[in-house]
Amino acid sequence: MPLHRPIHPVWTLCAVLLTTAGAATLAGRWMLQHSLAEENLLAHRQVSLYAQALTQRIDRYRALPDVLALDSELRAALVSPPAAQEILQLNQKLERANGASQASTLTLINQTGIAVAASNWQTPHSNVGENYSFRPYVQQALQQDKGSFYGIGVTTGEAGYFLSRGIHDAADRIVGLIVIKIALQELEREWIQTPDTVFATDANGVVFLSSDPAWRYRLLYPLSPAAQQAIERTQQYGSETLQPLQMRTMQHLDQGGELVHWQTPALGDKLLQAVDLPETRWQLHIVHDVNSSHAAAWWAASAAGGAWLALALLVLYVRQRQRLSALRQRSREELEALLQQHAQELRTAQDGIVAAAKQADAGKSQSLEHLPQGVIVVDAALRLVAWNSRYRELFRLPAGMLKVGMPVEELYRFNARRGLLGHGQQSGSELDDAIERRMQYLRSGLPHARESEKADGTVLEIRGNPLPGGGFVTSYADITSYKNAARELRSLADALEKRIADRTQDLAEAKREAEQANRSKSKFVAAAVHDLLQPLNAARVFASLLRQHVQDGAALKIASQVEGALAAQDDILGSLLDLSRMESGQLEVRWADFALQPLLLQLGNNLGVIAQEHGLALHVVASQATVHSDPVLLRRIVQNLVSNAIRYTRRGKIVLGCRRSGSHVRIEVHDQGPGIPESLQTEIFEEFRRLETGHQHDRGAGLGLAIVQRLGKLLGHEIGLRSELGRGSVFWVSVPLAQAAASMAPVVQTQQQEALQQDAPLQGASAWCIDESAEASAALAALLQRWGCSVPLAGNAQAALEALKIAAPQQTPQQAPHLLLLGAHAAAAPVQDLYQRLCQAWGGRPQTILVGDEHDAALRRLAADRGWGFLRTPVRPAALRALASQMLLRRGDASDTSDTADTQAPAQKH
Template sequence: MYWLGRHRTLLLTLLLMIGGTLLCAAAAGHYAWRRALAAESEQVQRQLELYGQGLQQRIDRFGTLPQVLALDPDLRLALLQAPDPAARQRLNLKLQRANQVTRASTLTLVGHDGVAVAASNWDQPSSNVGEDYSYRPYYRQALATGRGRFYGIGMTTGVPGYFMSQAIEDNGTRLGVVVIKIELSALEQEWLPSPDVVLASDEHDVVFLANRDAWRYRLLRPLGNGERREMLEARQYADRSLQPLRVRTEDVLDNGGRMVRLLEPVLPGPMLWQSLALPEEHWNLHLLHDAGAATSAGRSAAIGGGAAWLALGFLVLFVQQRRRLDAHRQRSRRELESVLAQHAEELRTAQDGVLQAAQQADSGLSRSLAHLPQGVVVIDNEQKLVAWNARYLELFKFPAGLIRVGRPIEEIFQYNARRGLLGPGPIDEAIERRLNHLRSGRPHMRESEKDDGTVLEIRGNPLPDGGFVTSYADITAYKNTARELRSLADALEHRVAERTRDLDEARREAERANRYKSRFVASAVHDLLQPLNAARMFVSVLRGKLHGDARELSEHVDAALAAQDAILTSLLDISRLESGALQTHVRAFALSPLLETLAREFGIAADSRGLQLRWVDTRAVVVSDEALLRRILQNFLSNALRYTPRGRVLIGCRRQGDQLRIEVHDQGPGIPESLQGEIFEEFRRLDDGVEQERGAGLGLAIVERIGRLLGHRITLHSTLGRGSVFAVSVPLGDAAAIPAPAPVPAVATDAGDDSPLRHCRVWSIDDDPRVCAATRALLERWDCAVELADGPQAALEIASALNVPQLLLLDVRMGQWHGPDLYEQLCGLWQARPPVILVTAERDDALKTQATENGWGFLSKPVRPPALRALMTQVLVRHRA
């Protein structure tokens, strides 16, 4: 009982918080659930009306057809007198043509005795001709009232449909009936994508249309005996088994909707059941909608209501607690002020007692100061000794009888000055300075070092009555430790400086080694490209002279040389990227032409592999080096085609803030996560690509280095069995920053000469005899007159104004000769400047720029013969123009 009384407030607060939370949650949840359910019900009702309109429109489209057919004289004549076989066949064909035009299921002409005279399905095994339909309601209704409607399963076809009939009359006498059958199964297919359950029931509440098979031919209510007998006589649903629909109604909405739970067929969770009457057909349309969204809204509102009540309760408790804390703080402050006042009074009383006891002491040694580790001396307002401790005497080693109560402190200073303890300078000034400091009553702190190396920390503080207390602490050990730490710090700084110098030297050595490696790689690639260039030219000449299997073999050799060319070019690119020799030209440009060019180039390779290459156009403007970005995307597309055995490859773009992400999607085998970081290293490749086209593993290494050089982020996302996505993120640019294209000069062509190379006088200068021989063979195959194919010295010996070539093919690095310098010497001998094409293995941007500025052609080794021929033709035509 004591515990309950003490904690009654806490229990009441908890009960109020919990009860209020549950009540608010229940009220808010129920209110939100009802509102959400009402909104869902209205939406479902509108959807149901749309379904009803679609059903009614399909019926109305065929509604007038029986009336039109009833006016046909041929049908009326067939009912007035029995038709012969030929006339019956004409009727069948007429109904068949009408059925093909109207696209109904069947058209049937039924006589007054209920037997079908003709039908549109006369030529099918399930023909209606000759069948007795007198038991069908649509026949009886038409003879009785002139028209009839009935939904049922066809007895001859076994296909359910909606039958509409119209009586054919002659002078007020009903001779027979024309019947049209409409199949409504197409409606079920239209309802099939809906996540809801859509049903249609007849006047007996039998479900005959449903977008789910388990719901068709279900009874919404029990049938009476009369209804069952009527359905059996009409054979409405043939041998179909009509199963009851077990449902439990849990709530009824204001607009007639119901919240139900389906027991058979089973549906999880409560469902919203809306119905719509179709009075003209005596049907009802039903829609069952999952009410989970309304339940979720109610749950969220319940959580929100409970949270709001808790927040309000905590706010009230917080305000009350703040008030209690403020009151407690004020009370504590008053108590603390009272205690401090009391302690201050006691402290003043104790201090006065200490000073009084010290003044009355005979020897001046204070027992209250004896335990202090510092030396302490106390003087009064007349600057005379009052008290001291043994540590003070020990530190200064005063003689016996010098220190006594009442001795002026000035005499102590004079004694210490004679021993040299007051420092250099005049003694009187040092004593006077210390006395003035004591008289001023200001606290002070300083350090003093004695002759024996002892360092004292001196602190002085005034007393309330005008006296002064001075303490002397021996800090010699602390000072020694500080000096040792300072010496250690100096030594560490010296070692750090030495290590830094060593690291700088190692870095410079690594840079020198890297530059040497780059020069070595460039030289090695140059020397390797020379014989490769000759080999490709010889193969091109050989391929033009061979046929059949020999020609195919030469093409394989050319493909192998091209692959070797790609590897050497990649090695040179990596070397230039690592050494920083690759220059970038970053500018704003439209991305669409680049993507279109890549799609066109790689589309041919994709078609040859049976793949699809798709690209998505863009109007974006990016800021990058167009040539290097093209190299990145080329490697992406090459890998995508290489590792995609079937399917398609896609290249497109996505915007991400101020960046444009260019992506290449493939449908290859995917890359394991453990290997995704390694494939960007040199000579790393997967083993599941196309065997004939496995690369050297340098493409992605070049991509990674170009991306790092341009500051473009390279990313990879891959899923095993589904494919990979390689992407590069490029900054977006402004279309206004794109420079205007330079005007392209018109190039005149010689209409009288089909090929500018025919009989063209050409010189080829190269220090490699194999290249010279290959070039001569290739040029002579193109009907060129090769007057010289030799080294620099031979060219200088025969050059004169009488043998100026029409075109010069010139290597750049030829031993001690430099191609552009050799050209200037030859021009002096020729007294002319013929067009020149630099054919070189050098990958120097400055050399390419020099060629462009001088109007020279530039071609990298190894030379592809088609590229050489095209460039020679272009240079000759431009020179003639």
């Protein structure tokens, strides 16, 4: 049958290429537009987030000028010219306000544009005295009450955003303004993290913020003459030269996006997206890379072109098959003849295969030369067919020994005689067994792999694989270096494990030594602080007595300051002692159910006086709650929180109250201080960490909140804090409620208060003061004498016993004093032994007050068991007078039997 005349191949090729190019172009354009739309949407979202962050940063400071504009001191400084001292106070006030708000600069400007005071008054580039009347934010505030302006500072040379607010006098006339300058450079550092270029422009198209410094102070579009004059008149950008940015818009996209070709700087095609900032008339832009869009378009074009080309080739293939099918019938006879001829040639080649193998020896071996392993090939009759030179090198075979058709068993036997089939020399039977095993591998036709070490230490990896037409190929790889490296790694691992075990043991020993050192340190601190408190207590007592003997106002002030300094030192040492006890685990917890109201009232009465001295009001909210805790330690927590609030509050009031929360009650302390930044709210609970915003004469040592945190963990009470800058702070402790309400005992409290107000029991009474510290015993004696007591003896235990021995020859017991003050360290012997010896000499038992460490549980139990009063060191005069008066009143009410005093006087702790 006739065949159609085929189309010329050149025209077919041209048609395929043209259609492929068209398909690729259409797909690439579609993918480019689709990808650009997605990138444009992503850029719009990103620049919107940056715009929101910029707006929030400015809004954070918008209220500050409004607040400062209401300040009476600032208004008074603008109404009438302030004196030098008043200007200094204004500068310090603005400096403090600026420190709390983290703003760049606060400036007070009068009606003529002159800066009266500024927060940077101590810097070399102070704003004080400068004329800013030409600045728009000054003119706007004086005319419209508010103003804003971005520019480079003419004094400091630093750029910032200025917000101004007018200050009115009593007649509601604007007499000046307060200005805050906000530094926005921190936003640029945040923008650097993105690979895109982010920049902000003002109403005139001037770039004033940018993640790339090369873009700053460039023009997005040319300036008008009026804008140029305004910038020069206000000195908005100082001496900066405003260079234009050269670009050409290539395509407009949705959401205000544009595909722009940048010429200066030379960036090529980039996506430009912008959003407006209405309140500032600014625009925030982002220059986004579109390389990914071009790459996606290229891949889409390639895929479409490839698919179209494959389809065209498939069509051509089908047409070619049709043509071949038509030709196959015509050429069948010719193909049959050709097949017969080829079959005859194959039979002839099969008969002479051995001869052909011998003749092709060199060619087959040459094809194996590129392999790094030694290789030999045997045929089905186990005769050598091919090999490479690497095999001869591994087994050091003599030249010319290997020949095509050589039995492989002969080769194995030659190697075995030289000891190359295994490790060491072998006997005849062992040699035959080794050769037979290898021959079995070849006969079985199964693949195998093993390792063999030769006598010289060389390790070979042997792999054998059968050939499809019969025969076997075996490779020999030298892995000696690998084996040596593995052995070295195992040795290194063993050495590292040993070093790790040794280091772990050293670290454990170092940990034990550190723990022992910490315990020794805690004991040393406790002993040192206790010894320091003795002379300090005496000094406080003498200071209080000194105030009774001076009349001059200056001397009385100095005596008060000395007493205050000693009290502060007493608090610091007491805090150190508490920390030491808590670290060493010596602080005992005495749990009890008790009402909160007496504790709150006591703190209100004691700390209210201190608050009044600082110009503050301490308000205590009544509570009917009954809690389960240690009353002494809980009182210490709340006292430290209130003291901390007094220390850091400059004006206003402090509120102490309770808030019930489920099965707990939160004791809260509210203050109106400067607030605590969030970054410091964890650090302030560390030792010796304090803020610099407290009263300059009373900033503490930074131990109060650390003790609160430690005591909270010891009691299992949660300690919390919430604070807002400029608004104040709230510290709280959460205490569990008691299961049953504890009964109140107001009668006992009334008796104690009445005893504190009376000195009558002390008039004419006698007392002995015994303590190992001469200063402490002398100070106690001086106090008792001032209250009308006679003190026959004030000294240590040895002095007291010697005084009793002097009276011994009279054979009559001495008269026992009315009161005995006995220090816990009065003698080397136990306190009870000293007390018994004194009572035997006197023939009676006086009222006894034991003076010792508050947290020494043994001393407190001793005082409770013996019926003694108990005072903690350092002794406070008011506590001593109250307890001594109470015990002497009870002595008068009791019977004349001297022993009854020991059982009726309860242990007291003040």
